[in-house]
Amino acid sequence: MASIDPAFIFITDLIAIFSIYAIINLSLNLEFGYGGIPNFGKVLAVGAGAFVAASVPGRIIASIANIEGDYIQNNLSVVAAADIWIIDNIGLTLVIFLFTFVIAAVVGGGLGALTSYPALRLRGDYLAITLLAFGESIRIIGNNFPPLVGGTLGVQVPDPLSFVPDELRFPTASIILIVMAAVAYLYCEMTIRSPLGRSLRAVRDNELASASLGKDTGRVRMKTIIVASALAAIAGALYAIYTGSTIAIAFDRSSWTFWPFLMILIGGLANNKGVLVGTLLFVTLRKVIIFFKDSFEWVVPFDVVWLDMLLLGAILLVVLLFRPQGVIVEKPTHTLGQKTKAKGVVRIFNLLFR
């Protein structure tokens, strides 16, 4: 254990956090970049996903494996026993965690449907305020209702990778996460190239015109929010499982709503490649600041975390003022000209790089 290179840990953690944020940002880009819906309550879906991951699989395993004790009260011992059980039951564990992702997606999608209720009825600014307020509620409820995620104490989450040797646990998790992020990327690219994606952009650019052409603008928006929230919930569940614990207070507005907005704005709105670039820039910058935190801790008379926040706020303002289109600019839609449909590998290549 002691011989692991710190640079190696740095990179595996970077990849994991990048992948999780990439999924959230792709979903936010679907809503805000392509759909023009300012979802200032992104934390709602992310938090819901994390709460599902923190409360569902542990309880299922505890009941299957007949582990004694209350899941919240004796959380540490129950989760430790569950981790041991996982080592001998890899197949069943896989099923349980897949089931968890399904529940997370369903809960996220349900909250998305709830979110879309005001989203279809309110104008931009009122909507933003309402969604912001909705987003706050997840933390308040999680913090004060212990049966969910242990209230102020938080809970441990059983680790589906318990069977992997300790030194390989984090690299394995990073590989799984980056594969998930790649799948999410492909899914988002496919969505925006689908009829739904095109009508979404049409609704964003001119609602009246698209409505007059027979598009049900409300339905298009609602579908988008539901899909995006389900994706964000899966990302939240991945985060909870990756970190191995969940505490309600961590699901605050700045980490899961403001930073995703920052990343997609730096990268460029309505542009999935830009989202990846923005996410990578942001996550790397933050990790580097935290990594070198100790070396200039004594230079300044305050906690370096605040310098980090100051810097990120300032960067966002500079981007908004001087390069509002972000690093990579949205491309105009190409619908004509692609006469022959590419097949197989070429099609995937096109999705990734064109």
Place this chain on the structure above:
Amino acid sequence: MINPVFFDAAVFASLLVLLSLGLTLTYLTTKVPNFAHASFATLGVYMTLIAVRVWDTNPYIAVPIAFLLSGLVAITLYVFILKPLARRGATEAIQMIATLAFDMILIAGLNIMADYLTEGFRIKSREFTLRSYDLEFMDLPMIVFIAPIAVAAIGITLYFILKKTKFGIAVRASTENPDLSGTVGINVNAVYGVAWMIAGGLAGVAGALMALWFLGDPNLGPLLLPSIFAASIAGGLMSIFGAVAGGLLVGLAEVLGTRFLAGELGSWLIAYRPLIPLIIIAVTLLFVPNGIAGIDWSKLRSKIWRR
């Protein structure tokens, strides 16, 4: 002896009135909800802390300083960020995100200041209370009287400024129709700038007074924000008088409503107090989207009268 919960309610409601007044004023000018508004108040909280603990003076000295400081910060946000963005045709959402970014910077700055106060002056600068530094009046803390009186005075002054002075007419004209006001010789930018200064200043005053009754912390802004927005939305977001009514409604509902419900249903309910502004926002937007100011009272009265 009066139950202290009524003092809580009176102080909180008055300060919420000041904050929602300011928020509504800025919303009227730029049509962008300012998410940094609550942190202007936190600046005021720290002015009081500095006045009391560093300078060892009367806490009320901090009030005018907080007005100036928060006013200047608000003007900075308007002149250097929101105005250029609006000129470049940035959407509403982008401008809202800009105010969020500004809020981040403010909160970071406040935290740095809090760390500095602790390091440099050995002062408790997080979750501090200054109640014991307040003056006394009729055996009660002075803030209990000052807060409602100050709010009433500011409300009346603002009313007269807006209704009776040339400047007030200019403000109302420029919010109603900026282009037309520009053509008749009103300097719309200057008017908006002053409106932002006043709004920020009022938030600073609210913060400076709040420090004498509630816990102070650099991260107060995000906690306070839903209440302020609930107050403004309940008031209709477009009406100064609606903001006063909304502030009173939300302030009293939060403090007295929670206490009453907790008495009826059990004390576990107190922790859910932050949900009250959220419920008020949802109910207002669903049933009375134009807020208190938008209700046609005479119609409502005649309806009830007939029954």
